[in-house]
Amino acid sequence: MKIPKGFHLVVKDKMPMFMCDAINNNPRFLQVFTTRKGGKSLKQYGSLNTGMHTGDDIRSVNSNIRRIENTLGVKYASAANQVHGDRIVMLMPHKSKNTKIMKSRDAVDIKRMLSIDADGIISDIPGIAAGVRLADCAGTVIMDPVKNVTASIHSGWKGVANKIPSKAVKKMKKYFGSNPGDLTAAISPAIGPCCYEVGAEIYNQLQKQAVFSNIFTKKKGRIYMDLWAGVKNLLVAEGLKPENVHVCDICTSCNPEYFYSHRRDKGKTGRQMAIGAVIAAGPQNKERRKL
């Protein structure tokens, strides 16, 4: 497995994680893509499964999530109930003074996250990470170093078709005043165009749109989709600089040693995570620097 340019494979507490240099070089931010290694789960869930509804022992899953939080020095790695939709929620502390965000129906108390249906989370609370769970879909972590806010987005073909990455940028603009030109994004390992065969209906629906015109390839009568290109195209169309969008283009299906893959494992598998966080100066900050 070749480590993509702009990323490092960092091992801490026996937990290998892919980290994007452009985000992690900023001491106020943290981004990781976890792998399947370094946890407690057994058999097909071995071992760092973070998926709640995968059939794995929930105690192992909770222990794995606590382990990730401790290793990263974050207080809480939030994740919602993902439904392949396009809703993006904003994490709020109990007594936030930001009335604009608090009035939004998408402002969510961190304690309610697990019961919320959403495929994107925005967090500007130091130490409270925005996370998404993945097993083939692309996870995108976006950092705004000027407004000090981060987002994590889950998108498979439906999320790409629904343009959830674009909607995350729009929401960061609306509620946090983000300027897309300031943003840096890292896109996680996902099922690659080598393996992600899709049906003609998906191709017919998307290919005619300019932003998706280059994300399909045809081989021997079959159609393959490039999720990474789909997400990147959407982010660039929304105003991110192409050089600020970093793709960790390792195929989850081709690399069973490191990644869960829903399609390869025929649904019986675990979930890795894409995590982004604003880190407060202090102990967590020092912890991160050691990684």
Ligand SMILES: [Zn+2]
């Ligand atoms: Zn592949």
